[in-house]
Amino acid sequence: MAKSQSSAIDGEDTQLLAILEGRPCPYCSDGELERGRYKDKRAAVCDSCDTPHAQLWQPGE
Known part of the structure; x- marks a missing residue:
């Protein structure tokens, strides 16, 4: 995966956890x-x- 794609996915992951928080x-x-x-x-x-409730990981981890 290209680095720019990886960064975009990390941002989406962080946003998902922020939405669920609280x-x-x-x-x-x-x-x-x-x-x-x-x-x-x-x-x-x-x-x-x-x-x-939600768990995030990247392929290869």
Whole structure:
């Protein structure tokens, strides 16, 4: 993948996590989603139950 394409995808990934951040967790009644890591990948994770709602990775990772 060209470097410019990789940078554009990274920006979209960051935007997705920003959109999810602060939303209520769909899996538990107590938590809300925050940006974090899940299995060493960037993710939107519940601050209460630690369930990932979205996990991002790049091919080859």
